[in-house]
Amino acid sequence: MSALIALVVAAVTFGTVLMFGTLGEILTEKSGNLNLGVEGIMYMGGAFGLAGAFYYEKIVGEAASSGFVAIILAILAAFLAGAVASAIYGFITITLRANQNVTGLALTIFGTGIGQFTGEFMRVKEGGFVALSNHLKDAFSSTIFPDFLKNIPVIGKMLFSHNFFFYLALILALAMHFFFSRTKTGLYLRAVGESPSTADAAGINTTKYKYLATIIGGGISAIGGMVYIVTTAGCVWNHSGLSGVGWLAVALVIFCMWRPLNAIWGSVLFGALMIMYLRVRIIFIPTEIYKILPYVVTVIVLVISSMRNNKEKQPPASLGVNYFREER
Amino acid sequence: MNSNIAIEMRGITKRFGKVVANDSIDLIIKKGEILSLLGENGSGKTTLMNMLAGIYQPDEGQIFAEGEPLTIRSPKDAYECGIGMIHQHYKLVDVFTAAQNIVLGLKDEKLDLKTINSKVKEICDRYSFIIDPSMKIYDMSVSQKQTVEIVKVLYRGADILILDEPTAVLTPQETEKLFTVLRNMRADGKAIVIITHKLNEVMAISDEVAVLRKGKYIGTVKTCETSPQALTDMMVGHAVTLNIDRPKYDSQFPRLKVEGLTCVDDEGITKLDGVTFTAKGGEILGVAGIAGSGQKELLESITGLYPIKQGTVDFVTDEGKEKNLVGLTPMQIRKTGVGMAFVPEDRLGMGLVGSMGMTGNMMLRSWKKGKGVFLNRKSPEELAKKVWDELEVVTPSTSFPVRRLSGGNVQKVLVGREIASLPKILMTAYPVRGLDINTSYAIYNLLTEQKMNGVSVIFVGEDLDVLLELCDRILVLCGGKVSGIVDARTATKEEIGFMMTTVGGKEAADVQ
Ligand SMILES: Nc1ncnc2c1ncn2[C@@H]1O[C@H](COP(=O)(O)OP(=O)(O)OP(=O)(O)O)[C@@H](O)[C@H]1O
Ligand SMILES: [Mg+2]
Numbered sequence: 001m002s003a004l005i006a007l008v009v010a011a012v013t014f015g016t017v018l019m020f021g022t023l024g025e026i027l028t029e030k031s032g033n034l035n036l037g038v039e040g041i042m043y044m045g046g047a048f049g050l051a052g053a054f055y056y057e058k059i060v061g062e063a064a065s066s067g068f069v070a071i072i073l074a075i076l077a078a079f080l081a082g083a084v085a086s087a088i089y090g091f092i093t094i095t096l097r098a099n100q101n102v103t104g105l106a107l108t109i110f111g112t113g114i115g116q117f118t119g120e121f122m123r124v125k126e127g128g129f130v131a132l133s134n135h136l137k138d139a140f141s142s143t144i145f146p147d148f149l150k151n152i153p154v155i156g157k158m159l160f161s162h163n164f165f166f167y168l169a170l171i172l173a174l175a176m177h178f179f180f181s182r183t184k185t186g187l188y189l190r191a192v193g194e195s196p197s198t199a200d201a202a203g204i205n206t207t208k209y210k211y212l213a214t215i216i217g218g219g220i221s222a223i224g225g226m227v228y229i230v231t232t233a234g235c236v237w238n239h240s241g242l243s244g245v246g247w248l249a250v251a252l253v254i255f256c257m258w259r260p261l262n263a264i265w266g267s268v269l270f271g272a273l274m275i276m277y278l279r280v281r282i283i284f285i286p287t288e289i290y291k292i293l294p295y296v297v298t299v300i301v302l303v304i305s306s307m308r309n310n311k312e313k314q315p316p317a318s319l320g321v322n323y324f325r326e327e328r
Numbered sequence: 329m330n331s332n333i334a335i336e337m338r339g340i341t342k343r344f345g346k347v348v349a350n351d352s353i354d355l356i357i358k359k360g361e362i363l364s365l366l367g368e369n370g371s372g373k374t375t376l377m378n379m380l381a382g383i384y385q386p387d388e389g390q391i392f393a394e395g396e397p398l399t400i401r402s403p404k405d406a407y408e409c410g411i412g413m414i415h416q417h418y419k420l421v422d423v424f425t426a427a428q429n430i431v432l433g434l435k436d437e438k439l440d441l442k443t444i445n446s447k448v449k450e451i452c453d454r455y456s457f458i459i460d461p462s463m464k465i466y467d468m469s470v471s472q473k474q475t476v477e478i479v480k481v482l483y484r485g486a487d488i489l490i491l492d493e494p495t496a497v498l499t500p501q502e503t504e505k506l507f508t509v510l511r512n513m514r515a516d517g518k519a520i521v522i523i524t525h526k527l528n529e530v531m532a533i534s535d536e537v538a539v540l541r542k543g544k545y546i547g548t549v550k551t552c553e554t555s556p557q558a559l560t561d562m563m564v565g566h567a568v569t570l571n572i573d574r575p576k577y578d579s580q581f582p583r584l585k586v587e588g589l590t591c592v593d594d595e596g597i598t599k600l601d602g603v604t605f606t607a608k609g610g611e612i613l614g615v616a617g618i619a620g621s622g623q624k625e626l627l628e629s630i631t632g633l634y635p636i637k638q639g640t641v642d643f644v645t646d647e648g649k650e651k652n653l654v655g656l657t658p659m660q661i662r663k664t665g666v667g668m669a670f671v672p673e674d675r676l677g678m679g680l681v682g683s684m685g686m687t688g689n690m691m692l693r694s695w696k697k698g699k700g701v702f703l704n705r706k707s708p709e710e711l712a713k714k715v716w717d718e719l720e721v722v723t724p725s726t727s728f729p730v731r732r733l734s735g736g737n738v739q740k741v742l743v744g745r746e747i748a749s750l751p752k753i754l755m756t757a758y759p760v761r762g763l764d765i766n767t768s769y770a771i772y773n774l775l776t777e778q779k780m781n782g783v784s785v786i787f788v789g790e791d792l793d794v795l796l797e798l799c800d801r802i803l804v805l806c807g808g809k810v811s812g813i814v815d816a817r818t819a820t821k822e823e824i825g826f827m828m829t830t831v832g833g834k835e836a837a838d839v840q
Binding site for chain 2: 202
């Protein structure tokens with residue numbers, strides 16, 4: 001039992017990383033932009049998020065630093081990094097109308113490079129080691145609920161013991177669901193992603209919607225990278241752990257069928273699949289097999305959903321296609 | 329100034345690269361009148377109207393509304409000026425409901441189904457149409473989608489309505505309904521522009537006709553003072569004869585034998601029910617029927633695209649041997665040496681690749697003939713040139729993406745390619761849909777030419793007059809059953825109309 005609980009808790013921690021990455025990409029893709037740069041964006045988020053918290057502590061001093069402020073600054077720094085990177089992507093694809101796949105892949109290469117460089121640069125400059133003080137580490141990874149809730153047997157650990165970021169992602173998923181299904185702006189955004197020419201003819205500013213969704217979506221994805229560094233990686237720059245996480249998020253978007261609510265359980269499931277090799281060891285099975293499980297699951301979901309041919313469970317109809325009013 | 333004028337366009341010019349789509353055009357649109365815009369394929373009708381709808385900006389010239397100069401920068405501006413356009417390809421979001429599509433982009437509209445419903449209902453009552461606001465677009469028929477488009481435009485308070493080939497995909501009954509709505513709107517004082525290639529519709533619905541030719545404005549005439557022949561001459565620029573000659577091919581022989589053909593769709597609904605007929609080489613066999621009576625399934629099951637539940641389809645070779653086609657895929661059919669060509673209803677979906685030029689699209693049909701791994705580019709290029717010449721396709725070059733051609737020219741490329749493959753059986757579904765009158769006749773003549781070469785032509789059509797003039801025999805479908813096969817030289821329109829609605833036709837109806 002306790003092994004299972006431990007698995008769930010660990011899955012949620014890693015799942016939170018994926019949830020941010022996925023939610024951001026869902027927002028972007030709903031506008032019809034397929035941003036394959038998530039991997040790079042999450043790298044940048046990781047490096048800049050860590051930098052935000054680290055330099056904050058360095059400036060105000062360890063004693064005066066507040067966990068809450070550090071969290072806010074890390075989120076802001078990561079979000080900004082992701083937003084800037086996505087703005088570049090947006091400019092190239094929306095305004096210059098370059099191929100989205102190529103631009104996204106280029107952004108992945110660019111973003112991993114920048115993230116890597118920033119992380120290493122900090123490390124070297126600070127004498128070989130970038131680490132936060134223990135009380136900030138604590139602030140990043142401990143729950144926001146009081147002890148008595150956390151101490152309820154079984155449920156307490158499963159529901160109330162997670163870090164702040166998990167609950168933030170949860171609220172974000174709910175908010176996005178509400179946004180897409182209930183608000184006018186959400187409806188218009190979906191129209192842009194489904195059929196930009198229709199949206200345009202209806203008087204919706206497609207360019208504005210595409211830019212905003214892409215930039216905000218990129219910012220959200222970047223927060224995922226930061227969450228990985230300050231929780232799973234223990235507040236030190238760790239590039240190898242982050243590698244592949246962005247791609248996993250892209251796969252997860254498909255797995256969730258572009259629905260924010262599915263992203264909640266989907267990312268926990270993917271989180272579990274990714275860490276299973278650490279917890280549920282079976283001899284003779286190489287760990288690499290475990291690591292491809294999420295992708296295998298995604299392919300199965302894709303096959304099933306396209307076989308069912310349900311009109312509602314499809315990617316935004318104009319995903320990956322640039323829009324130009326005079327083109328036909 | 330005449331206060332009756334809603335919109336005036338003066339000296340409008342629009343170029344796409346080297347193509348001059350509109351060349352200094354003047355046009356007046358009046359309130360309370362229906363104006364038909366007529367012109368051959370690629371003459372610039374859609375382009376001209378798109379400038380009113382804010383899709384394109386004119387390179388030169390000025391638009392006036394009520395005498396005041398007007399600049400329309402975007403579709404939003406157009407709506408604010410009361411101009412609404414229903415495009416050739418509908419602009420609707422498939423996964424949204426009708427109501428969501430209708431209020432899309434409106435500033436001060438709440439997503440409250442009740443108020444939307446009551447406003448929609450008011451519009452529907454006023455002009456007598458029916459829609460269900462909570463229905464999803466992907467569940468709708470073409471004519472329902474069109475209704476949503478019209479309501480959408482009216483909901484925004486449009487006073488000037490532009491309809492780009494609205495009747496091309498409608499059945500005659502649906503067209504009649506649409507015309508009733510349009511007449512109601514005219515009575516309401518709205519200005520209406522309708523683009524259509526069907527001259528009988530032009531004569532029936534419009535007050536005035538404006539004619540374009542190769543991007544230039546030719547003139548406007550009153551409908552009551554003109555005739556289809558006079559309009560065609562204006563459109564083409566010289567006198568043309570509009571009749572199909574129907575020579576008889578002397579040595580007709582059976583080419584395709586279909587017996588008891590039965591097809592069932594995914595939902596278990598019978599689409600074809602015991603269809604039996606023989607198509608002969610050297611004749612044009614027409615297929616008539618109300619839309620959705622099994623025409624599509626008939627052609628697709630013969631070509632191997634639609635699963636057959638029961639029955640036989642046999643191809644008779646030149647030597648008189650019969651080859652069974654049931655259960656074969658299109659590729660296998662081609663491999664057995666059965667020459668079949670098929671011009672499907674859905675042109676860009678099934679027949680052509682939009683981003684490729686004419687040559688590339690010709691190659692799609694013939695790439696198998698190339699030697700080894702290399703493509704044979706030369707003969708497709710020649711073929712493309714031939715089609716370009718003979719069918720007068722309006723395009724700057726054979727490598728120009730077909731997606732950018734005007735609707736009718738896309739169709740010409742497809743038909744031209746299929747005919748060029750020298751088939752033994754040539755099947756066409758609505759091959760002249762969206763084609764101007766002159767080109768339509770060119771296609772009819774091409775089909776007749778094929779017939780005289782001994783090809784067996786199967787022609788699914790909707791215009792009974794054309795079927796009666798063009799075909800040798802007409803097979804009438806009614807709800808998936810063969811209602812009868814008649815001699816087109818002696819049959820009448822009424823007779824066929826009866827057979828379309830009652831299996832067996834008049835005799836059967838009399839017995840009941
Ligand atoms: N976006 C575009 N890019 C390039 N060329 C274009 C574009 N739109 C139209 N054209 C060209 O302009 C000319 C006029 O096209 P248009 O669609 O206005 O013709 P049309 O009169 O509507 O023809 P149809 O009856 O076949 O629909 C054509 O030669 C077409 O190839
Ligand atoms: Mg047109």
